[in-house]
Amino acid sequence: MTDAGVIDDYVTGLRRVLRGPRGPKIDLVAEARDSLLDAAEALEHGGLDRAGAERAAVEGFGSIGEVAPDYQETLSVPAGRRPAALLFVSVPLTTLLWSLIWRVFPTGPAAHAAWPGWFVPVARGLDILQMLVGVIGGVALLVLGRGLRRIRRPGTG
Structure with missing residues (x-):
C-alpha cells in the first residue's frame, strides 16, 4: 500500500478537531480516510500522479473547517x-x-x-x-x- 501523506495529514487534522466517543470517532475518521484514498486512486487512474491525486481528493472533499461541523454533529448523537x-x-x-x-x-x-x-x-x-x-x-x-x-x-x- 502506498503512503498517503497528504491524506494522512488531513485525516490527522480531522481527528484532532473532532470531539466525541472514541469508537464512533474512529469509525468516522476511518470512513473519511477510505473515501479520500478511493478518490485519490480514481484520480490517479485518470492520469494524475499520486501526490496530485491526493491533493485533488482532499480539495474535493472540503477543508476540515467545512467538513468537521457535520462530522461533529454526527458524533453528538452517540455522545x-x-x-x-x-x-x-x-x-x-x-x-x-x-x-x-x-x-x-x-x-x-x-x-x-x-x-x-x-x-x-x-x-x-x-x-x-x-x-x-x-x-x-x-x-x-x-x-x-x-x-x-x-x-x-x-x-x-
Whole structure:
C-alpha cells in the first residue's frame, strides 16, 4: 500500500478537531480516510500522479473547517447515549429505592419514632438525587435537542 501523506495529514487534522466517543470517532475518521484514498486512486487512474491525486481528493472533499461541523454533529448523537443510559438506569433505581424505604418504614406519627438515625439523611439524599437526575435529564434534552445547534462547532471559531 502506498503512503498517503497528504491524506494522512488531513485525516490527522480531522481527528484532532473532532470531539466525541472514541469508537464512533474512529469509525468516522476511518470512513473519511477510505473515501479520500478511493478518490485519490480514481484520480490517479485518470492520469494524475499520486501526490496530485491526493491533493485533488482532499480539495474535493472540503477543508476540515467545512467538513468537521457535520462530522461533529454526527458524533453528538452517540455522545448522548451515555447520559441517556445513566438516566434510564438511575431513575427507575431511585424509584425502586423509595418504594422499598416506604414499605420497610411506614409513615405516620407513630412510625417517626421507630425510624433509625440514618433514615432521614438517606431519605433526603434520595430526594436530592431525584431532583438532580431530573435537572441532568432536562439539561441533556436541551443540549441534545435545540441546544445542539448552538454548540460551538470545530473550525467555526
